Structure formats: structure tokens, C-alpha cells
Amino acid sequence: ExxxxxxxxxxxxxxxxxxxxxxxxxxxxxxxxLAWYQQKPGLAPRLLIYDASxxxxxxxxxxxxxxxxxxxxxxxxxxxPEDFAVYYCQQYGSSPRTFGQGTKxxxx
Amino acid sequence: xxxxxxSGGGLVQPGGSLRLSCAASGFxxxxxxxxxxxxxxxxGLEWVSSITNSGGNTYYADSVKGRFTFSRDNSKNxxxxxxxxxxxEDTAVYYCAxxxxxxxxxxxxxxxxxxxxxxx
Numbered sequence: 001e002x003x004x005x006x007x008x009x010x011x012x013x014x015x016x017x018x019x020x021x022x023x024x025x026x027x028x029x030x031x032x033x034l035a036w037y038q039q040k041p042g043l044a045p046r047l048l049i050y051d052a053s054x055x056x057x058x059x060x061x062x063x064x065x066x067x068x069x070x071x072x073x074x075x076x077x078x079x080x081p082e083d084f085a086v087y088y089c090q091q092y093g094s095s096p097r098t099f100g101q102g103t104k105x106x107x108x
Numbered sequence: 109x110x111x112x113x114x115s116g117g118g119l120v121q122p123g124g125s126l127r128l129s130c131a132a133s134g135f136x137x138x139x140x141x142x143x144x145x146x147x148x149x150x151x152g153l154e155w156v157s158s159i160t161n162s163g164g165n166t167y168y169a170d171s172v173k174g175r176f177t178f179s180r181d182n183s184k185n186x187x188x189x190x191x192x193x194x195x196x197e198d199t200a201v202y203y204c205a206x207x208x209x210x211x212x213x214x215x216x217x218x219x220x221x222x223x224x225x226x227x228x
Contacts, residue, residue, distance in 0.1 A: 033213070033214075035214035035215075037153075044203055044218035044219065044220060044221060045153065045203075045215075045218055046218075047208065047214060047215060047216045050208060050212075050214045056208070056216060057216070088152060088153055090153070090214060092212070092213035092214050095167065096155055096167075096169055096170075097155045097158075097213050098155065099152055099153040099154065099155070100152070101152045102152045102153075
């Protein structure tokens with residue numbers, strides 16, 4: 001099973017700042033089959049990025065993903081008030097599909 | 109509009125059983141493999157189970173294997189998760205989730221979730 005480790009656990013940022021979230025895999029993620037989700041309290045997760053760097057439908061271009069192998073990054077170029085949430089990475093290159101433990105982006 | 113609507117959650121004693129349902133609409137249900145993902149209170153996401161589009165094959169996380177059974181009725185556009193021998197650690201919000209495309213395993217549509225609480 002591939003274990004995904006997200007860092008940091010919490011990111012304290014101000015609106016307008018650039019946020020960089022990391023997701024490290026215990027083994028190489030085949031074909032860069034990695035996704036990122038955003039989750040707000042009481043709501044279901046929302047797909048942001050798939051295949052490591054492709055934005056899902058309707059996702060603003062301030063969200064970008066990069067990486068390959070065991071190291072992946074989600075970047076939010078300029079934080080908007082609605083971006084403060086928890087972010088999860090997920091690998092789907094091998095079974096079982098696994099999620100990271102999440103990074104909370106909070107308002108400083 | 110693609111919609112997933114879970115139901116069937118509630119409070120159950122340890123060792124008990126519960127059946128969750130997920131009603132799907134707005135897409136060609138019988139073409140998609142489907143999934144259950146759960147989230148314990150205050151915790152992260154955990155994939156629970158997948159089922160192929162025909163229902164012929166199912167896959168489970170080790171944590172639920174032998175206790176949970178995933179099935180579907182394509183004539184009713186509905187998924188079912190039969191949960192037996194429930195444990196306290198099964199307490200979670202259970203989401204059904206649709207892949208973004210046929211053959212893919214990332215999820216672009218999630219239900220609102222249904223809460224399962226296992227407690228005496």
C-alpha cells in the first residue's frame with residue numbers, strides 16, 4: 001500500500017499569499033496518477049487536480065499541481081477567502097487507492 | 109446534473125449491521141465503476157470499497173474485508189453497502205463517489221454523506 005504524507009499539517013496564511021502544499025509518497029506513483037481535493041467543513045470533497053497537474057472542470061487557474069514519482073505539490077498562487085479549507089492528495093496508480101492525511105490552510 | 113444521494117446511516121451497537129444506499133442520477137450509471145469513501149470524525153479520507161460497472165467484481169480495504177459487501181442495482185441506479193459486525197472504528201461519514209471518467213479512479217462527484225455511529 002502506498003502511504004501518502006502531506007506537509008505541513010497546518011498552513012497559516014493571509015489572503016493574497018502563495019500557498020505551497022506537499023504530498024510525499026512511500027513508493028513511486030505510477031503514471032503520476034495523483035489527485036488533489038479541497039474539503040470545507042460539513043461538505044464533501046471537491047476535485048481540484050488530477051493526473052498530478054490537470055485542473056478539473058471549473059477550477060480556477062490559481063490552483064496548480066506539479067510533481068512526479070514520489071513528490072507532488074499543490075500551489076495556490078494567490079489565496080482567496082474561499083480557499084481556506086483542508087486539502088487532500090490521493091493516489092490512484094495502485095490498489096488500494098490511498099489518501100494523504102490532509103493539510104489545513106487556515107487564515108493567519 | 110450529476111447527483112448522488114446516500115441514505116441509511118444511523119446509530120448501531122457494536123456487532124450490529126446497517127445497510128447504506130446511494131441513489132444516482134444525471135449520468136449513465138451502468139457505465140461507471142463506483143466507490144465508497146469514509147471519513148471518521150475529525151479525520152482524513154479512507155477509501156472503503158469499489159465495484160465494477162456490472163457489479164461483477166468488488167474490492168475492499170483490508171479494514172472492512174469480510175464484513176462489508178458492496179452491491180449495485182443498475183435497473184434502479186442504486187448502490188448498496190451492507191455493513192456487518194460493525195466496530196467503533198467504523199464510525200464515520202460514508203460517501204459514495206463517482207469517478208471523473210470511465211476507467212479512472214479519481215472522483216469528481218460525491219454524495220452529501222451519511223453518518224454511521226457505532227456505539228453502545
